[in-house]
Amino acid sequence: MDYTATQSGFRQRKLQPSMRLRNSPVEGSDGSQLFEDTSRAGPGAQPGYRNQQAGPQTPGFPGQSLLSEPMSNLAMAYGSSLASQGREMVDKNLDRFIPISKLKYYFAVDTVYVGKKLGLLVFPYMHKNWEVSYQQDTPVAPRFDVNAPDLYIPTMGFITYILVAGLALGTQNRFSPELLGVQASSALVWLIMEVLAVLLSLYLVTVNTDLTTIDLLAFAGYKYVGMIVGLVAGLLFGKSAYYLSLLWCCAAIFIFMIRTLRLKLLSEAAAEGKLVRGARNQLRMYLTMAIAAAQPIFMYWLTFHLIR
Secondary structure, three states: OHHHHHHHHHHHHHHHHHHHHHHOHHHHOOOOOOOOOOOOOOOOOOHHHHHHHHOOOOOOOHHHHHHHHHHHHHHHHHHHHHHHHHHHHHHHHHHHHOOHHHHHHHOOOOHHHHHHHHHHHHOOOOOOOOOOOEOOOOEOOHHHOOOOOOOHHHHHHHHHHHHHHHHHHHHOOOOOHHHHHHHHHHHHHHHHHHHHHHHHHHHHHOOOOOOOHHHHHHHHHOHHHHHHHHHHHHHHHOHHHHHHHHHHHHHHHHHHHHHHHHHHHOHHHHHHOOOOOOHHHHHHHHHHHHHHHHHHHHHHHOOHHHOO
């Protein structure tokens, strides 16, 4: 019996430290505990081991995020710089062939200007001042000066001419998309050939003028107004009305071109206030009259076959 008690006492002395270790988490919190107690956890739930392995993987590789953010920022900065360089290159090359900044000037019109310009193209006989106004060596916008050339009326006149031509072909049972396309392309080709011929003539005569290619395109496109008037009169009142209205518009565009271009082509003589006699000035006057006389020819050539 004593041996048994002694043995049980020994057993108690052996078990009490282990129980103390299992039931006293406060003592192990100071860092002296070597192993974490997992005896009260559920089966397969080892928090210490799970946290040690899953801890570094939970944020999703922090080193990768630290590297990906600077790389993405660098890629965005490089892409934006490439885009800006490409836009500047496109603008520079486009402005070389198509001066966008200058085109804005020729389309700076309003309703008042369009009304006055149309009246000037049809009734140019009473107009006195044909000089273009300038502001600090720069011509003012067309909406401020009726004498300034524009591209709005020639563009809309060309489109309206094609529509009226289609209407005329339809009334004669000759309308077809192919024929209307031929009409539009032929009118455009004649316009380009006219401008190129004027540029070649100016080069051969060696005229020092401030006329640009866009100015010549604008002046050559004003004849579509008279063509539209003639076609509409012919469709409404017959062939005789077409010839009468076209004759009036041809005379009007001839006077308009003479009084407009003589200030451009005879700039030296106009600066002195009188016509200077000489071979060069005579060539300039002949060129001015030739350009003005070509307008009625093109007006008749592009409209006579549409009225029957």
